[in-house]
Amino acid sequence: MPLNSSTLLRCSRGLLSNPWKAMLSAQGSTAVRHKSTIHYASRPDLPRLAYRKVPGKSPGVLFLPGFASNMGGQKAEALEEFCQSLGHAYLRFDYTGCGSSEGNMADCTMGTWKKDVLYVLDELVEGPQILVGSSMGAWLMLLASLARPDKVAALVGISTAADHFVTAFNTLPIETKKEIEEKGSWTVPNRHAEEGHVTLSVDFLKEAENHCVLQSPLPLSCPVRLIHGLKDADVPWHISMQVAERVLSDDVDVILRKHGQHRMTEKDDIKLIVYTIDDLIDKLTTMG
Numbered sequence: 001m002p003l004n005s006s007t008l009l010r011c012s013r014g015l016l017s018n019p020w021k022a023m024l025s026a027q028g029s030t031a032v033r034h035k036s037t038i039h040y041a042s043r044p045d046l047p048r049l050a051y052r053k054v055p056g057k058s059p060g061v062l063f064l065p066g067f068a069s070n071m072g073g074q075k076a077e078a079l080e081e082f083c084q085s086l087g088h089a090y091l092r093f094d095y096t097g098c099g100s101s102e103g104n105m106a107d108c109t110m111g112t113w114k115k116d117v118l119y120v121l122d123e124l125v126e127g128p129q130i131l132v133g134s135s136m137g138a139w140l141m142l143l144a145s146l147a148r149p150d151k152v153a154a155l156v157g158i159s160t161a162a163d164h165f166v167t168a169f170n171t172l173p174i175e176t177k178k179e180i181e182e183k184g185s186w187t188v189p190n191r192h193a194e195e196g197h198v199t200l201s202v203d204f205l206k207e208a209e210n211h212c213v214l215q216s217p218l219p220l221s222c223p224v225r226l227i228h229g230l231k232d233a234d235v236p237w238h239i240s241m242q243v244a245e246r247v248l249s250d251d252v253d254v255i256l257r258k259h260g261q262h263r264m265t266e267k268d269d270i271k272l273i274v275y276t277i278d279d280l281i282d283k284l285t286t287m288g
Contacts, residue, residue: 034084035077038100041124047102049116051093051124054080058127059153059284060089061277064117064137064144066161068190068198070099074265075134075158075273082274088281091125109207110140110165117144121151128153130280132273135161135235135262138226142213142243145220154223154280158273159262161235162243163212169205190234214242223251223283225276229260229269 036052043049052071061083063076071092083090095113097105117140121129130153133141138157145152169177169186180186181202190198224247226240237256244254255276260269 036080036090041119043119046115047096049093049096049102049119050100051091051120052080053124054084054090056083056087056089058089059281060091060125060127060129062120062125062129062131063090063092064131064133064141065092065095065098066135066137066159068098068105068193069134069137070094072099073134075132075270078270078274079132079277082277086278086281089125089127091120093120093124106201109204110143110211111207113140114143114147114211117141118147121148125151128284130154130156130277130284132156132158132277133160134158134264136164138162139164139211139213142218142220143211145222146213146218149220149222152220152222153284155220155225156273156276156280157224157226157228157240157243158264159228159232159235160226160240160243162239163214164235164239165200165205165208166212167214214239214246216246218243218247220247221249223280224249225253225255225280227255227257227260227264227273227276229257229262229264231259232262234262 036054039051039053040048041051061079063079065071065073065076071094076092080090080092094101095116096103097108121144129151131141138160139162141155141157142162145155184202186200187197188200226244228237228240230237240254244252257269
């Protein structure tokens with residue numbers, strides 16, 4: 001079992017007296033104690049990146065948001081609260097063109113955002129990190145881990161969207177693909193976007209092909225946890241199974257939520273994410 005009863009009992013006991021638990025109990029509450037301050041990282045010839053950082057013990061936790069999302073989401077905030085309560089380092093940030101970071105999202109590519117993640121790993125955090133990626137953030141998490149294996153202690157993918165844009169486009173009928181290529185952009189319905197859709201340029205899709213990870217084995221040796229909802233209407237849960245099959249590490253668990261949806265922001269979803277990270281921290285510090 002990916003998360004057995006003894007693990008849950010250990011985590012539950014640890015959280016019963018944990019001040020973080022009160023935040024989960026307050027349904028609808030967005031208050032986070034000692035909320036971190038927003039900072040801006042200046043990079044030569046590149047837009048500034050906005051981030052929030054909590055100092056603390058190693059391993060640190062680094063959160064990677066999903067497509068067109070930002071570091072102010074429920075999962076990102078809940079993880080900050082949790083890491084603060086444990087005394088572990090935590091960093092969340094906005095990709096170029098998203099949230100509070102500089103830049104124009106329309107000009108960005110998967111390569112742009114991969115560089116953002118690598119900059120954060122190289123310049124803004126210390127020591128090995130547990131990367132927690134949500135949706136597209138989990139795709140970037142895999143790309144960053146392949147590029148910086150020494151900076152990564154463990155991976156937690158939530159609704160992992162590896163290769164998703166490319167796969168979704170390639171499954172369209174030939175006529176539809178031709179229309180999109182002639183138009184130069186693809187308008188995709190998206191219930192989470194303000195406009196009800198997102199627009200991807202053909203150039204974005206073609207560039208994303210350079211970053212696909214599911215065609216070959218993934219030479220990653222760290223612990224990997226992949227959490228996915230069976231009712232995810234945006235990214236099929238079998239993508240997480242494909243990632244698990246391709247990762248070479250022996251320590252890989254897939255955790256499926258029967259009623260889980262794409263965003264995984266229900267109270268019990270966030271509890272599971274936290275339990276998973278807590279268990280990884282315990283495992284890594286015991287190993288260390």
